Amino acid sequence: xxxxxxxxxxxxxxxxxxxxxxxxxxxxxxxxxxxxxxxxxxxxxxxxxxxxxxxxxxxxxxxxxxxxxxxxxxxxxxxxxxxxxxxxxxxxxxxxxxxxxxxxxxxxxxxxxxxxxxxxxxxxxxxxxxxxxxxxxxxxxxxxxxxxxxxxxxxxxxxxxxxxxxxxxxxxxxxxxxxxxxxxxxxxxxxxxxxxxxxxxxxxxxxxxxxxxxxxxxxxxxxxxxxxxxxxxxxxxx
Ligand SMILES: Nc1ncnc2c1ncn2[C@@H]1O[C@H](COP(=O)(O)OP(=O)(O)OP(=O)(O)O)[C@@H](O)[C@H]1O
Numbered sequence: 001x002x003x004x005x006x007x008x009x010x011x012x013x014x015x016x017x018x019x020x021x022x023x024x025x026x027x028x029x030x031x032x033x034x035x036x037x038x039x040x041x042x043x044x045x046x047x048x049x050x051x052x053x054x055x056x057x058x059x060x061x062x063x064x065x066x067x068x069x070x071x072x073x074x075x076x077x078x079x080x081x082x083x084x085x086x087x088x089x090x091x092x093x094x095x096x097x098x099x100x101x102x103x104x105x106x107x108x109x110x111x112x113x114x115x116x117x118x119x120x121x122x123x124x125x126x127x128x129x130x131x132x133x134x135x136x137x138x139x140x141x142x143x144x145x146x147x148x149x150x151x152x153x154x155x156x157x158x159x160x161x162x163x164x165x166x167x168x169x170x171x172x173x174x175x176x177x178x179x180x181x182x183x184x185x186x187x188x189x190x191x192x193x194x195x196x197x198x199x200x201x202x203x204x205x206x207x208x209x210x211x212x213x214x215x216x217x218x219x220x221x222x223x224x225x226x227x228x229x230x231x232x233x234x235x236x237x238x
Contacts, residue, residue, distance in 0.1 A: 003062075007059065009022050010049065035208050037209055042213040043193040052076040063157065079157075084147045088147040090136075096133055096135060115153050123152075123182060124179065140172070141175065141176065159190045164194065177202070184203065206221070209224070217230060
């Protein structure tokens with residue numbers, strides 16, 4: 001499979017703190033790559049750097065061969081990176097429809113699939129029912145669906161998902177997981193950060209485990225799931 005996203009020797013700092021040190025990660029086109037690790041391992045910092053919200057101090061970020069590092073977040077979004085941030089970051093006083101209309105961008109690349117308001121409403125029927133509802137009055141699960149839909153209507157070539165299951169009831173986690181599986185089946189390239197390991201292992205084609213800003217393991221989800229010592233050491237699972 002061709003490479004959708006490549007991080008090469010990526011270093012990212014918060015002030016003087018080096019949060020990501022020398023990452024080399026490749027995300028294959030059409031695959032789900034799960035970025036795993038304990039709290040503070042550097043997962044969100046990595047996604048923020050790809051989206052241009054944190055500057056890469058050193059290294060390269062390539063989207064289908066186009067260098068992203070040093071570009072502004074809007075430019076990175078236009079080039080085809082969609083971020084679903086941790087905590088959703090929806091606007092409470094805007095309706096569902098307003099979120100989607102503001103975010104919508106037709107694809108600028110030759111797209112196999114086009115996400116518009118109608119297609120994300122098909123993916124998330126609850127959003128269709130709540131078109132005119134203020135986002136602040138929706139449940140956490142509905143807000144998460146909106147955050148994913150908002151990123152999708154920018155027609156990304158790579159979708160970055162930062163803890164999409166965080167704080168959601170099991171039934172809603174199952175619905176969100178189904179939607180992510182549908183996006184994967186549609187061929188979207190996804191980089192997924194998720195603490196819910198059963199979910200991440202089920203969706204992922206490949207896993208990358210971070211510790212203190214460095215890659216400590218990479219490989220297929222089944223190999224990780226079958227290695228309790230590895231899970232305990234780097235993911236705190238016993
Ligand atoms: N805005 C910030 N200012 C200073 N340090 C930060 C900031 N954001 C993150 N850090 C530090 O950078 C390191 C990596 O944090 P990051 O949020 O990327 O980890 P994470 O793996 O996403 O953790 P979590 O699973 O808890 O979300 C941590 O040591 C964290 O304290």
